Amino acid sequence: MIVTKTKRGTNLEDVQEMNRSLVIRLMRRRSVCSRAELTQASGLNQSTITNIINELISWGIVVETGVIDGKKGRRSIGIKLNSESYKIIGIRLARKSITVALYDLEGIQYSKQHIPIDMADGSANAFNRMKELIRDMIRSNSVGNVVAMGVVTPGPLFRDEGRIGLMTNFPGWEKINIQEELMNEFALPVYIEHDAKAGALAHWWFGRSDQDQGVMIYVAAGQGVGAGIVVDGKVFRGSLGLAGEIGHMSIDYQGPPCECGNRGCLELYCSTSALLKTLNKEHASLKSVWKELEEDKNSETKEAVRQAAWFLGFGLVSIINTFNPDRIILGDELAEAGALLHDTVKAVINEHVLPDVSSKLTLELASDDTDTMLVGSAIVAIESILDQPSSYLNLQG
The missing domain is CATH 1.10.10.10 (Winged helix-like DNA-binding domain superfamily/Winged helix DNA-binding domain)
Structure with a gap:
């Protein structure tokens, strides 16, 4: 229903x-x-x-x-x-995959479907496949009412307009108003958010129950790089909703060109796409990289990961100096590099940030058994529902 x-x-x-x-x-x-x-x-x-x-x-x-x-x-x-009486569809759009899951009002997952997508197939075809997954998820729900959907996407995302400004390595999505089309297709409220911001919100939501104040930054370092900033429990978005687009922050004005039109963008140096390119493994899977790293068989792999981590840490220095967070969480695909990523980023921060600031900063790796940004897609919708409970939860009204 x-x-x-x-x-x-x-x-x-x-x-x-x-x-x-x-x-x-x-x-x-x-x-x-x-x-x-x-x-x-x-x-x-x-x-x-x-x-x-x-x-x-x-x-x-x-x-x-x-x-x-x-x-x-x-x-x-x-x-x-009685959270299971109301269900949320959470959708994560990534550059190489789409994941759709069913949640209740407490963010507990009931089912999930995941499919790969390819730029060669086009954004319109990928969007149709997303809608098929959503239909299947709604049909399979036997308990409770589906009351809303949440969608998270790579950025830059113009949230108020419901559209992606640019998805590097997958053109065409900027021509699709995801929010509007899903609302028309399924007659449901649809809430859209940048994936890193949703990941940050999810970490805050499931963090300490007594935590109401503080500044937390979730860094999504995957096929692109972005950050979600939460201040006192509220996502900081900026005037256009583009706050946290650190992947397109230039760290070298003479560096290689980026699809955004800038040069030397951070994600050209520390995304997993950049890592695979450095290793001449553009068509290989990241699993092979992490396996080599774990087995310590290839010093070239270890050095490439360390270099990506160094650039990420260097990019975070400006963010730390700007927002003075008390907690930073490193997530998405690059976080699978584990201690090497954490320790390298921490060393860069300690070297380039004032000691009084860095000593009070907690740096963590996100859990590798939870897709934080997928969970965040549901939390984005749940937060909106909890702001207006009578509009969504009063089924008799």
Whole structure:
């Protein structure tokens, strides 16, 4: 079943909507809780919490779990989110693949399909294959209502217009308004985001439950290079939504030309595409590179990876000096280089960033068992739903 609704409201309704959103977000951080806990955590009065919970129960988004023991020994009725009642389609478009997955409102994945795509087949054909995957995913969903879709793409992405500005190594996508066409095709709200920004949001979402402040940067170093910047839980986008396009930041004004029209762009030196080119393995798989690195059989491979890591670290120096983050996460394909990537980037940062800044900066590798940007595609849609819960979750309204 597919459901879509529009938002309407007055000032009073806006306040009620913000309160609903607050309560759902608080419950997301707790597996089971009581109404009294929500009253204390939210700052709302008891009657308001009671009314909101009763409303959410009637919508099917909250269920009672039975009697639980409180902190002071008082017993109460436990409540929790019934997240699987509402489903999200998450879509990740990459230069060589498309992945579509089904999630619930807590970002838990239920199923996934992944296909390779090729520039030679054209963007229109690849887009049609994406739509086929989405149809299959919707048909296969047997529990809950599909209420929205989230799409993440390489950039530059003009988010407000729903279109890609440039996808290096795969022309044609800039002529397709992905957001508009998917909305028309499936009659669902569609939210589109730059892949690195979505990855950053996903890391923040599933990070420490008490983390509300700070600056975190997620670096997607794959076939291209981009960064997602989260400030106090909000994605920093800039005036056109292009903030974090570090892959097209020039580090050598006399360097090789880039498809964007610039010279010496960072991704020409430290993307996995650049790494394969350095090794004269443009048509080889990255798995063979990582295998050589792991087995330490080829010093040329190790040096090429170290060089890519050095350039990435050098590019991050400017970002660190600009945003003063407390945490940087290295993700996407290049992160599979593991300790060599981490240690090289860290050494460059320590050498070129003020000690007082670098000493307080945490540098991490993203988990290699989760496609953070795919998860982020769902989180982008979920965040929009949680901002307007009555527009998406009140199926009786």
